[in-house]
Amino acid sequence: EKNIVEVKNLKKYFPIKSGVLQRTTGYVRAVDGVSFSIKKGQTFGLVGESGCGKTTIGRSILRLTEPTSGEININGVDIMKVKKKDLRPLRPKMQMIFQDPFSSLDPRMPVGEIIGEAVKEHNLVPKSEYRDYVLSIMKDCGLRPYYIDRYPHEFSGGQRQRICIARALALNPDVIIADEPVSALDVSIQAQIINLMKDLQEKRKLTYLFISHDLSVVEHISDVVGVMYLGTMMENGPKESIFKNPLHPYTQALFSAVPIADPDVKMNRILLQGDIPSPSNPPSGCKFHTRCSKCMDICKTEVPTLQEYEPGHCVACHLYNKKKTENK
Numbered sequence: 001e002k003n004i005v006e007v008k009n010l011k012k013y014f015p016i017k018s019g020v021l022q023r024t025t026g027y028v029r030a031v032d033g034v035s036f037s038i039k040k041g042q043t044f045g046l047v048g049e050s051g052c053g054k055t056t057i058g059r060s061i062l063r064l065t066e067p068t069s070g071e072i073n074i075n076g077v078d079i080m081k082v083k084k085k086d087l088r089p090l091r092p093k094m095q096m097i098f099q100d101p102f103s104s105l106d107p108r109m110p111v112g113e114i115i116g117e118a119v120k121e122h123n124l125v126p127k128s129e130y131r132d133y134v135l136s137i138m139k140d141c142g143l144r145p146y147y148i149d150r151y152p153h154e155f156s157g158g159q160r161q162r163i164c165i166a167r168a169l170a171l172n173p174d175v176i177i178a179d180e181p182v183s184a185l186d187v188s189i190q191a192q193i194i195n196l197m198k199d200l201q202e203k204r205k206l207t208y209l210f211i212s213h214d215l216s217v218v219e220h221i222s223d224v225v226g227v228m229y230l231g232t233m234m235e236n237g238p239k240e241s242i243f244k245n246p247l248h249p250y251t252q253a254l255f256s257a258v259p260i261a262d263p264d265v266k267m268n269r270i271l272l273q274g275d276i277p278s279p280s281n282p283p284s285g286c287k288f289h290t291r292c293s294k295c296m297d298i299c300k301t302e303v304p305t306l307q308e309y310e311p312g313h314c315v316a317c318h319l320y321n322k323k324k325t326e327n328k
């Protein structure tokens with residue numbers, strides 16, 4: 001399958017302004033040179049603690065936040081080269097689902113209009129077929145036909161998230177970026193929404209970037225997983241190999257903090273020392289070195305690059321570069 005999303009060396013630095021004159025005194029490096037790709041029909045799960053830059057990546061790909069630099073290619077379109085005013089016709093192809101289904105729906109609009117508004121705006125179906133089209137999308141998302149004239153406040157959190165999914169789906173997108181789409185929902189409802197997303201993906205060959213801090217959710221839905229720390233991708237690869245054999249000391253610490261269902265995986269709890277450093281003044285060399293129990297001298301000065309360690313499984317850590325050289 002071809003890559004639908006290709007991100008290369010993406011950076012987003014937010015200026016820090018201070019003083020009366022609001023001079024820029026520094027930058028928060030929210031995303032600091034991140035590269036990855038997503039194949040058609042696959043889910044890329046992006047994990048990491050809050051503040052690691054995963055939401056900024058999602059928003060930058062859609063240019064809801066203007067990236068500082070880098071390359072973003074979505075289904076053959078070089079997104080960074082498109083002028084802001086020319087983004088509008090591309091919007092249906094790149095949809096986002098947000099964490100909070102309560103605030104992302106207009107309370108004054110009936111469900112049918114919420115789902116169909118952008119369909120109308122972009123003339124995606126003829127007027128005469130419009131209502132049937134909305135009804136068919138609602139059916140696919142498990143929403144009953146008579147909901148079409150009801151208002152968001154009449155629905156539960158899970159149903160509202162179904163409405164948000166239907167709104168995205170109605171535009172027939174190439175890629176859906178889902179930012180913590182189930183974290184505001186009860187655990188029992190989370191599974192229903194995840195399963196709905198998986199079903200729709202199978203039927204329509206959808207491509208997802210799934211952003212979450214919840215590892216069990218990510219394990220359930222992803223094909224490929226990327227682990228972020230302080231704006232940097234520390235490790236990525238096929239889900240199975242990331243969960244069975246996490247290589248990066250940060251990934252190991254992150255994973256050891258949650259119970260993993262697989263009895264074959266034995267992991268000792270690794271406690272992370274200290275706090276996450278400030279992204280405006282990240283540590284030199286490996287950004288994780290201030291908290292890493294395996295830190296070596298080289299880690300403090302040299303930035304480890306993301307390198308393939310086993311097929312498809314890449315890690316940015318000097319431990320593995322060293323092993324590679326020793327083996328030679």
Ligand code: SF4
Nearest residue numbers: 286289292299317318
């Ligand atoms: Fe730890 Fe060094 Fe690897 Fe960074 S590069 S994770 S400090 S061992």
